[in-house]
Amino acid sequence: MIRIENLAFRYPARDSGFTLRIADFQMRTGERLAVIGPSGTGKTTLLRLIAGIVPPDRGAIWVDGRAVHEMNDTARRNFRITRLGFVFQDLQLLDYLNMADNILHPYRINPALRLSKTVRQRLERLAEELGIRDKLTKPVTSLSQGERQRAAICRAVLPSPALILAVEPTASLDPENKQKILDVLFRAVESHNASLITVTHDHDLIARFDRVLDFSTFR
Amino acid sequence: MHHDIYLAWRYLYHHRVRSLILVICLSLMGAMPLGVHEVMNQGKRAMLDRALQTPLIAGRVGSGVDLTLNALYFNNPNAPRTTMAEVDRIESTGWALTLPIYSRYSAQGFPLVGVTLDYLDYRRLAVTQGEMMTTLGECVLGADVAAALGLGPGATLMTTPGNLFDLAGMYPLKLHVTGVLGKQNSPDDGAIFVDLKTAWIIEGLGHGHEAPAKSVVKDPTKSGNTRMMDAGLVTYTEITPVNLETFHFHGDPATYPISAVIAVPNDHRAEILLRGRYLNYEKDAQLVAPLSICENLLDNIFRIRELFDGVLGLVGLSTLLALSLVFSLSLRMRRGEMRTLFLLGSSRFTMFRLVIAESLMLALSSLCLGSLMIWMARHWLSGVMLRWVLA
Numbered sequence: 001m002i003r004i005e006n007l008a009f010r011y012p013a014r015d016s017g018f019t020l021r022i023a024d025f026q027m028r029t030g031e032r033l034a035v036i037g038p039s040g041t042g043k044t045t046l047l048r049l050i051a052g053i054v055p056p057d058r059g060a061i062w063v064d065g066r067a068v069h070e071m072n073d074t075a076r077r078n079f080r081i082t083r084l085g086f087v088f089q090d091l092q093l094l095d096y097l098n099m100a101d102n103i104l105h106p107y108r109i110n111p112a113l114r115l116s117k118t119v120r121q122r123l124e125r126l127a128e129e130l131g132i133r134d135k136l137t138k139p140v141t142s143l144s145q146g147e148r149q150r151a152a153i154c155r156a157v158l159p160s161p162a163l164i165l166a167v168e169p170t171a172s173l174d175p176e177n178k179q180k181i182l183d184v185l186f187r188a189v190e191s192h193n194a195s196l197i198t199v200t201h202d203h204d205l206i207a208r209f210d211r212v213l214d215f216s217t218f219r
Numbered sequence: 220m221h222h223d224i225y226l227a228w229r230y231l232y233h234h235r236v237r238s239l240i241l242v243i244c245l246s247l248m249g250a251m252p253l254g255v256h257e258v259m260n261q262g263k264r265a266m267l268d269r270a271l272q273t274p275l276i277a278g279r280v281g282s283g284v285d286l287t288l289n290a291l292y293f294n295n296p297n298a299p300r301t302t303m304a305e306v307d308r309i310e311s312t313g314w315a316l317t318l319p320i321y322s323r324y325s326a327q328g329f330p331l332v333g334v335t336l337d338y339l340d341y342r343r344l345a346v347t348q349g350e351m352m353t354t355l356g357e358c359v360l361g362a363d364v365a366a367a368l369g370l371g372p373g374a375t376l377m378t379t380p381g382n383l384f385d386l387a388g389m390y391p392l393k394l395h396v397t398g399v400l401g402k403q404n405s406p407d408d409g410a411i412f413v414d415l416k417t418a419w420i421i422e423g424l425g426h427g428h429e430a431p432a433k434s435v436v437k438d439p440t441k442s443g444n445t446r447m448m449d450a451g452l453v454t455y456t457e458i459t460p461v462n463l464e465t466f467h468f469h470g471d472p473a474t475y476p477i478s479a480v481i482a483v484p485n486d487h488r489a490e491i492l493l494r495g496r497y498l499n500y501e502k503d504a505q506l507v508a509p510l511s512i513c514e515n516l517l518d519n520i521f522r523i524r525e526l527f528d529g530v531l532g533l534v535g536l537s538t539l540l541a542l543s544l545v546f547s548l549s550l551r552m553r554r555g556e557m558r559t560l561f562l563l564g565s566s567r568f569t570m571f572r573l574v575i576a577e578s579l580m581l582a583l584s585s586l587c588l589g590s591l592m593i594w595m596a597r598h599w600l601s602g603v604m605l606r607w608v609l610a
Binding site for chain 2: 053074077078080081086088092093094095096097101105106107108109110112113115
């Protein structure tokens, strides 16, 4: 699913001159990977590199058989939208849209995705699975944190991506809800036969993943 | 494209107070100068239309503007009066149709205008309810008067006494409404029309009263019997079929007052001749062309438009600058939202399109609201402008 070789990415804004380097990394299709480590070690950056949000300074990244490092901006963007699902740490939901519109938002701003009746039906099914169907027409400002997390997961999963990237999807939740959200995420991944990489600080959860990538030693 | 419109609408709707304020600002910025111009033009047009339909006006020597405005709009009851001799003078030439007007009095707050039926024919004032006045003491109401007073055929109304302390002045006269004139969107809609003779009765030049009773009254201060006329002579304040025949006029009809005479020349030559003739009467009379009088008057009054334009230009410029600032600050505030759009797969061009869609929706809403404001100004304020000019 993912292969990374001789990757280097230097943070332009950081005074420390910190550079993320990964010599070799591979991940199988359907694998669930947890990335852990202290803050500032490049966990989220790795996901952003894989997603093509930022290009690497050096090295190669293949995702789902495609060379992300060779793509131009548009191709990277279209690839990210169609083949990857991203659950952002701060969820990136827009206040002026209701939950359904937030979930469908990528379909409205990128021509690579087409908003059809089938997509709407899939949204309803997925919302039912995630337990947020009755909240679809509610403004996001009126939702609980757990409902907002589910909406973000629903948005990431809706285009049936081959790989789901999630940054702290259980942050600021109580232990019970953490497990529930993780259940939801795993269920969504399994039902779509997707792979999953999750950045987390929560060591209680890592036992549920197939593999753990620890960034503590990277620095 | 429909996604852009939908998202723009959701954004504007979510921030509806802010959007509404922006729309109102933009609308006012566009509508104010256009509305003021439109209202001024409407007022000017309405005034010139009336003047165009009135070729010449003869009256007492003095202010041509007062004479014209009073003859066209019945707005100056104290304007210098002329007499019916003026009508005779024009009629004797055979060059023009004469339409005398006497607009000194009022009834229930509306000008009471004494005219001949020729005036109503000339202004194409047809009765739409009831019938035309036929005898003394009858009147027809302009459409606006009828609507304002809620009166129609069969109703009565009292004329307003000129001066309560003038013991020798005229008595109020009860007028019988015989009809209501069709709406013309002209000053005639706001007037009450009576026959000239009825106006003169109100003036006191004609009257009806009981036959003088002759009686012998003993005066205790004088010796012998003195034959006295009864001082309690009853003057009628209403003209009815019973007392109609007792009404009569005193004096020479040529000396009866009128406010002005509208002269409608037979042709251009007759107009030139008539105007030339009046050059000989310049000491006691004048003949004016209302169109040129009104044009001069409006040109003077509407010089203020240049000032308006200058002020509005400055206000518009400052509003535009303020709006630009608001817009750029708003974009800065929305940096986080733009970042979200980027992360969700939006290109810069899509973001630009979204902002353009929002701007277009605001501009379109402003255009609609601005057009509505101009329409309202045109319909409701043009009358105000005309009244302001005449005030």
